[in-house]
Amino acid sequence: MVHYYLSCKVSRENVLTAELRNAQRAVVAVRQALAVLSRGAPQLFNDPGLQPALGALGAGTGEAERALVSLSGALECRMARAYFVTAARAACDGGLQALSIQLLAAIVAGLLFTAIVLVDSHAWIYINTKRSVSGEEQAPFLSTGSAGSRTLPRPAPFPNGKPPSYSAAVQLMDLSDRDRDRERPR
Known part of the structure; x- marks a missing residue:
């Protein structure tokens, strides 16, 4: 049919x-x-x-x-075919226009996302180069006032490049506490 x-x-x-x-x-x-x-x-x-x-x-x-x-x-075939051709043209024209707008929006969104990533990474590099080189890093979540200007010490690098397990970390903390207790004068 x-x-x-x-x-x-x-x-x-x-x-x-x-x-x-x-x-x-x-x-x-x-x-x-x-x-x-x-x-x-x-x-x-x-x-x-x-x-x-x-x-x-x-x-x-x-x-x-x-x-x-x-x-x-x-x-009648000619009448139905005329309706079909009209509907197909409308769907194709509208569909191509919608697809073009969607592709254009995707390109613009990709460019904006790229710009945001570039600006953010360059801002982060700029902020990191402006910090003091003394080996301490200021926590960015703390306020910049006098009470909030504390610095966090950087963790020491791990000897084998991997972080220790939880039990090994507890043992290291116990050892460091004992070493501090021995070094204190009584």
Whole structure:
């Protein structure tokens, strides 16, 4: 069916057209049966609600015939293909425009991120070169006032380049405490 609507070849018949013909035949059969019923029913049944019911049934049959005529026009290949082409062009044009804007935004975000990283790294290098070279580093999270101008000692490098485990660190702390206790004069 998709191939039929995309190619619009007259040699092939649309599957929906056969179903449409069946529906039109059914509506014609209902119209004929309604005509026979409308002639004979008032003579056989003496009901005042019969004529409005037959009129409503005739009106519904007329609506069905009009709907089938408009449906046959909508099922025409050229009309459906024109709608498809219009929708495809709109989707492609809008899609390409949105994709272009998205790519442009990604490039701008990448450039801004690169600029932020460069500015931050150069600022960090500048701050580190302005610090005193005495081997102590000021903690950046402390305030710069007189009470907060404490410095933190740099840790001594580890002998094998790796930090000790927790238990080894506790043992080293105990040893350093004992060494300090021995060195203090009593």
